[in-house]
Amino acid sequence: MxxxxxxxxxxxxxxxxxxxxxxxxxxxxxxxxxxxxxxxxxxxxxxxxxxxxxxxxxxxxxxxxxxxxxxxxxxxxxxxxxxxxxxxxxxxxxxxGRGFDLTVFSDEISGTGASGRSAMIIGGGVGCSPLVFLAKTLRKMGINTTAVLGFRKEKFLVDEFRNADCRTLVTTDNPDEDSFLGTVVDCMRVTEAEADEYFACGPGLMLAAVDKYIKERADDSRLQVSMEERMGCGYGVCMGCSIAVKIKDESGNIVRSHRRVCSDGPVFKGSEVIWRG
Ligand SMILES: Cc1cc2nc3c(=O)[nH]c(=O)nc-3n(C[C@H](O)[C@H](O)[C@H](O)COP(=O)(O)OP(=O)(O)OC[C@H]3O[C@@H](n4cnc5c(N)ncnc54)[C@H](O)[C@@H]3O)c2cc1C
Ligand code: FES
Structure with a gap:
């Protein structure tokens, strides 16, 4: 590259x-x-x-x-x-890098789809940032979107999601009239919010917890996660940003492999990632 x-x-x-x-x-x-x-x-x-x-x-x-x-x-x-x-x-x-795969909404992209398809955006801290671009794009495509956003103390970018017509749920460690106490997964559990496709970006532990929660109820191949890893070159040469993934080999067996966050990602399917811990 x-x-x-x-x-x-x-x-x-x-x-x-x-x-x-x-x-x-x-x-x-x-x-x-x-x-x-x-x-x-x-x-x-x-x-x-x-x-x-x-x-x-x-x-x-x-x-x-x-x-x-x-x-x-x-x-x-x-x-x-x-x-x-x-x-x-x-x-x-x-x-x-490779961004979120929106071909899952290809009917909406071509304008021939039935309305009512839904997406859920799950963000933690500065991980909410790339999801703003996604929320605005989903709005243009006519996708019904819920955003679940988690922060420690200070909230930011929340209005960007509201202005993109997302149903927006906020969690913090410091709740007020506009936010719940707890994690994004607590919020998803309590509200039983569901969607056709899930998109998450935030700290690794949050992404692993979201993947686990979605796997309990649905198929985590419907979850797309934006992974963060320390980077060197940033364009696919040094392998410094590799993460462990599961892939199918030529015989169809699931085997452990590696993918570069900078060029194969940063977005992967939740079902591909081998979560740490
Ligand atoms: C794909 C991707 C997207 C990111 N998007 C954002 C974002 O939107 N907003 C944001 O605040 N941060 C984001 N980060 C993390 C951000 O890159 C680091 O916080 C930043 O590089 C730290 O640089 P520094 O010099 O201030 O810190 P230092 O600690 O001095 O950085 C030292 C080295 O470590 C690397 N590094 C440090 N922390 C990280 C980290 N968490 N991830 C990857 N590399 C790191 C730096 O690139 C640098 O080479 C992203 C990371 C990745 C991999
Ligand atoms: S940072 Fe060098 S291969 Fe990804």
Whole structure:
């Protein structure tokens, strides 16, 4: 796979919750090509930080030529990003990876489908970010969508899901009139919310718990998970981002194998992933 580096100019960079920023960048080529679930790699201007940093695409507007990401300060790289002002230029690569598979709604895509197909979006913390792009795309396709969003203390991006016509359920450790106490799985269990297809992004433990819950009631091949793994090259060469998966060999036996999050993913079927722990 070839990597193409382009320049992205920061248009805005706003703190939307403590330590969480939304950055909008002008980068027309990437904005025109992006689909939900893909990510970009940002090369930092501090040259001591050699490896690019990956971020899911929260919004891509082809007509404006912009891509938005939402990121949490995690270390030196994201700290540099948080200090970037309007006009700062970063080198980026993207859109990268395979996004969510929406061919499961192919009847809706072609406009011939019966209405009433449903999706459930399950997000945790900054993992909610790429699901905003997905929610907006599902709305355009006419899919009936529920979003179950989990946060520790501060909520963010919730209105984006409401504005995308999602029935939006929120869980936090710090509940108020707008949110439940508990995890996203607690919320799914209590509300007995179900859908034709499930899409999840968030911490690994959350994704494993969602997969387990869906397997109890349905087939986890109907769950698509966006996986996060430490990355090196970011475009399929170093194998640094491999995860363990189950695949069928030539004789049809299920065997253990590996897939690269950066280029085979980041989106996988829940039923493919060998969950840790
Ligand atoms: C496909 C993908 C999408 C992501 N999307 C988002 C997002 O939308 N918002 C967000 O806040 N974060 C996201 N992350 C995590 C984000 O890339 C890391 O938090 C960030 O790289 C940390 O960089 P740093 O220099 O601040 O931290 P440092 O700890 O200094 O980073 C050191 C090294 O570890 C890597 N690294 C550190 N944490 C992670 C991690 N959790 N996952 C992968 N690599 C990591 C960095 O790339 C870097 O090479 C995503 C990760 C992946 C793999
Ligand atoms: S990060 Fe190098 S192969 Fe995925």
């Amino acid at each position: 070839k990597k193409k580096i382009m320049e992205a100019e920061v248009l805005s960079n706003t703190e939307i919750a403590p330590g969480i920023f939304r950055m909008s960048m002008y980068v027309t080529e990437a904005a025109a090509a992006a689909v939900p679930g893909q990510f970009i790699n940002i090369y930092l201007n501090d040259k001591s930080l050699i490896l690019p940093r990956p971020f899911g695409i929260c919004e891509a507007d082809a007509s404006e030529g912009t891509i938005d990401i939402v990121y949490q300060i995690a270390g030196q790289g994201t700290r540099e990003m948080s200090e970037a002002e309007r006009g700062t230029v970063f080198r980026i690569a993207g859109p990268l």
